[in-house]
Amino acid sequence: MPRDDAAWLADMLTACRKVARYVAGRSFEQFTLDERTQDAVFRSLEIIGEAAGNVSEVTQNECPDMPWARIVSFRNRLVHGHFEISLDIVWQIATTEVEPLAHRPSQVVSLSGGNRASDGSGRPD
Numbered sequence: 001m002p003r004d005d006a007a008w009l010a011d012m013l014t015a016c017r018k019v020a021r022y023v024a025g026r027s028f029e030q031f032t033l034d035e036r037t038q039d040a041v042f043r044s045l046e047i048i049g050e051a052a053g054n055v056s057e058v059t060q061n062e063c064p065d066m067p068w069a070r071i072v073s074f075r076n077r078l079v080h081g082h083f084e085i086s087l088d089i090v091w092q093i094a095t096t097e098v099e100p101l102a103h104r105p106s107q108v109v110s111l112s113g114g115n116r117a118s119d120g121s122g123r124p125d
Helices: 005-025 028-033 035-053 057-062 068-084 087-112
Strands: none
Touching: 005 035, 005 087, 028 035, 028 087, 035 068, 035 087
């Protein structure tokens, strides 16, 4: 059974909150020395991007200020070129861009009614 947009948006929200927890109280230097935290942040950013890419176009259009394409693009860079990704960039995203993003999925869910199909039809499953 296909997942609906509410499920994908909930995944985004959960992953955003995890990233915020993983970097809270840490300095960039601590982050660079902690492979477990790096791996956890990378994985959560991948989940955010994968989920964003599965949200229907209808729902994405209801929230045009959400950087959908940028989120998915960064996920693709993490997955396919993670050895080329600078920890500086990951840290910047984790510490400055994820927290504001964490508030947006819940706003999108309320806009969409929380049950739109992710097949792009705009119809509930």
